[in-house]
Amino acid sequence: MPPRGPILLQHPFRLPALALLLVATFGVRLTTAQTLIVRSAPAASTIELALDSGRVASATADKDGDATLKVPPQGAEIEAQLYVDTCGALVRVLLVRLRPGPPQPGCTRSEIGSVFIVRPITTFVVDLDGTSASAHVTQGPPPREWVARGEAAAKASRNWGAPSNGLALSGGAGFSTFNRAVTVACGDTICDSSNFGLAFAATADYWFKRFIAAQASYIRPADVTAIGSGTNFRFSSALETRILTVGAKVGGAAGPARMYGIAGLNYHEATSTTSQTSDSTTVVVNGVTQTIPGGTQSYAQQVKGWNWVFGGGFELWFSRAVAFYTEVNVVKLKTSPSVGEGGLDDRALLAIAGARVHIGR
Numbered sequence: 001m002p003p004r005g006p007i008l009l010q011h012p013f014r015l016p017a018l019a020l021l022l023v024a025t026f027g028v029r030l031t032t033a034q035t036l037i038v039r040s041a042p043a044a045s046t047i048e049l050a051l052d053s054g055r056v057a058s059a060t061a062d063k064d065g066d067a068t069l070k071v072p073p074q075g076a077e078i079e080a081q082l083y084v085d086t087c088g089a090l091v092r093v094l095l096v097r098l099r100p101g102p103p104q105p106g107c108t109r110s111e112i113g114s115v116f117i118v119r120p121i122t123t124f125v126v127d128l129d130g131t132s133a134s135a136h137v138t139q140g141p142p143p144r145e146w147v148a149r150g151e152a153a154a155k156a157s158r159n160w161g162a163p164s165n166g167l168a169l170s171g172g173a174g175f176s177t178f179n180r181a182v183t184v185a186c187g188d189t190i191c192d193s194s195n196f197g198l199a200f201a202a203t204a205d206y207w208f209k210r211f212i213a214a215q216a217s218y219i220r221p222a223d224v225t226a227i228g229s230g231t232n233f234r235f236s237s238a239l240e241t242r243i244l245t246v247g248a249k250v251g252g253a254a255g256p257a258r259m260y261g262i263a264g265l266n267y268h269e270a271t272s273t274t275s276q277t278s279d280s281t282t283v284v285v286n287g288v289t290q291t292i293p294g295g296t297q298s299y300a301q302q303v304k305g306w307n308w309v310f311g312g313g314f315e316l317w318f319s320r321a322v323a324f325y326t327e328v329n330v331v332k333l334k335t336s337p338s339v340g341e342g343g344l345d346d347r348a349l350l351a352i353a354g355a356r357v358h359i360g361r
Contacts, residue, residue: 033070033122037147041065041091052080061091064149065128073120082112084126084133093126110134140210144255160256161317164358165207170220170325172354173200176221178239179347185226185237185274197222201327201352205249213249215262218242219331221348232294235276241348243268243331245309256318259349262311266331270344273300303344305335315356 022360038047047067051074059067062262083094087107094100095118103109110133115124125136125146136146143162176199186193200220207213224239247264272336280294301351311329 005291031048034073034118034120036069036071036093036095037066037123037125037142038069038091038093038128039064039066039125039147040128041067045089045091048090050092050094050096052096052098066147074118076120078118079115081115081127082124082135084110084112084128086110086128086131086133088319090127093124095124101200108158127340161319161321161323162256163207163210163253163258163315163317163323164320166361167359168205168207168323168356169204169359170203170354170356171201171327172203172327172352173198174350174352175199175350176219176350178221178224181224181239181346181351182226185224185239185345186228189228189230189235191226191228193224193226194222195224199350199352201350201354203356205356207249210253211251213251213260215245215247215249215264217245219245219329219350219352221350232279232281233276235274237272237274238272239270239272241270241333243348244332245329249313257314257316259314260312262309262313262327262329264309265306266309266333267306268304268331268333268335270303270333270335271300272303272344274298301343303333303335303348306336307332311350321358323356323358324353324354326351328352 029165036049036057041047041061043061043063043065045061045065047059047069047073049069051071053074055071057069059069061067062109065257078097080095080097080100083096083100085092085094085103086109087104092107108131110131112135116137119139121140123138123140125137125138125142127134136142161280175196177196182191182193182195185191199222201217202219203215205213205215219242221241221243223241225237227234227236229235243266245266247262247265249260249262250258251258275296275298277296278294281292283290283292309329309331311327313325313327315323315325329350331350332350333344333346336343
């Protein structure tokens with residue numbers, strides 16, 4: 001047995017829809033029947049599965065001696081023992097609660113030697129070596145390396161990890177861009193701006209099941225800056241944002257990969273600062289020339305509030321503990337100021353990639 005951009009900002013719902021479509025495509029690959037896979041039996045032999053209820057399922061082994069049998073579950077959850085009788089061109093697997101009677105004449109019995117919890121999604125993989133048998137058990141589809149042959153088996157032996165339930169922590173970096181921040185800052189003046197920059201994120205996920213999880217993230221987008229000028233004045237402005245998101249993930253796993261969609265709320269704090277310098281000007285009043293001195297003014301506003309976040313992501317587990325992940329989120333920012341006048345009404349696009357670590361067993 002081998003070892004084990006702009007369009008998204010204008011249409012923010014396209015990204016979640018795409019993520020959910022991908023989730024639906026890959027799905028949560030849970031079987032609806034108890035499954036028995038027998039490997040390395042005599043080619044073209046008959047494989048039988050006998051249950052306590054008296055039901056028997058059968059199949060014919062292929063040229064590699066492999067066969068797959070599926071039967072309706074016997075109950076939500078039962079305890080059972082596993083025995084394998086090898087009778088020449090017949091292999092009979094007994095999945096029973098109590099010890100069965102002796103094997104038929106001409107048959108050799110292997111007792112797997114454990115009591116198994118059998119659920120509707122349980123899969124048994126039985127490997128034969130002559131008249132000896134061993135078994136592996138999993139809830140859901142078996143890992144590819146348990147059943148692969150030939151070139152597929154060589155690829156499976158790379159020992160990829162698999163998505164699992166429980167707590168995972170991650171950190172990453174990427175980019176952020178805002179939909180309206182530069183337009184608001186520059187207005188109708190000549191303006192040099194920066195609306196694309198480095199963003200950072202730290203995330204905690206807890207997967208309750210293979211397909212649903214809770215998530216909390218702290219995101220530090222890049223600052224948006226603008227430098228502009230008009231007649232007799234110059235200005236510079238900056239928008240600094242911090243975002244905390246909380247929400248749910250819904251996803252599906254396929255081998256070492258998992259894709260998911262994200263929906264929830266974000267709490268954001270943003271500070272906008274502007275410094276404007278005006279030149280001295282002269283005016284003539286009643287024939288007298290007067291000078292109006294220039295100067296520099298600075299002002300700021302702060303906003304805080306809640307709004308929505310949608311997105312999607314992908315993770316690839318190189319081992320049980322470490323994965324690469326990437327996520328794209330659209331975050332709505334709309335609040336009234338807590339200090340000063342004005343407000344914030346914008347959307348941010350955030351794309352992050354980094355490392356994810358599974359915590360615990």
